[in-house]
Amino acid sequence: MVPEAAARSALEDAEDALLASRAAEGDVRAFAVLMRRYSRVVRAYVRRVLSSSADVDDVTQDVFVTAWQQLPRLSDPAVVRGWLLRITTRKAIDRVRALRSHVDIDDHDQEAPEWERPDRLHEAASREQAMSVALQALPKDQRRCWILKEFADYSYQDIAAELDVPVSTVRGLLSRARKNMIRAMEGWR
Structure with missing residues (x-):
């Protein structure tokens, strides 16, 4: 087996804590494994929260960009999955808020939706x-x-x-x- 392929295979089998620690130190390959491992869960969660499927890819990408930037501050690398889902929740809710139409209450006397x-x-x-x-x-x-x-x-x-x-x-x-x-x-x- 080629050394790079062996390293890639070893990373695929690594625990989340090791991958998160290595990614926090700047290891792009370790972060790529985390992305592959959790992208389905993140996308599925975002898809359930957002009504527009066009925004799912943007929010998913935003989740992983934020995760890459904040990973060095993660205190316990073993909880990376839950941490990613918390970021996902915040990003999806932020997108819902940004997409929500804003009504000027001075112009309308409209009752709030149910x-x-x-x-x-x-x-x-x-x-x-x-x-x-x-x-x-x-x-x-x-x-x-x-x-x-x-x-x-x-x-x-x-x-x-x-x-x-x-x-x-x-x-x-x-x-x-x-x-x-x-x-x-x-x-x-």
């Missing part, structure tokens, strides 16, 4: 908080399966490959995760 009413915004924030708590309460494997299926829209086979478990295990984990999430979210309703 989903922008304060009670609806509070309800959405409350639901998001409850879901976050419910997700954190799930066992690690159930949580990973649920996030990959529900947020990243992975297939059962893709989840099995990502977690290196059989598809039947993925089905069982997802079933238990869904039951636990329903039970945990009952109190929110």
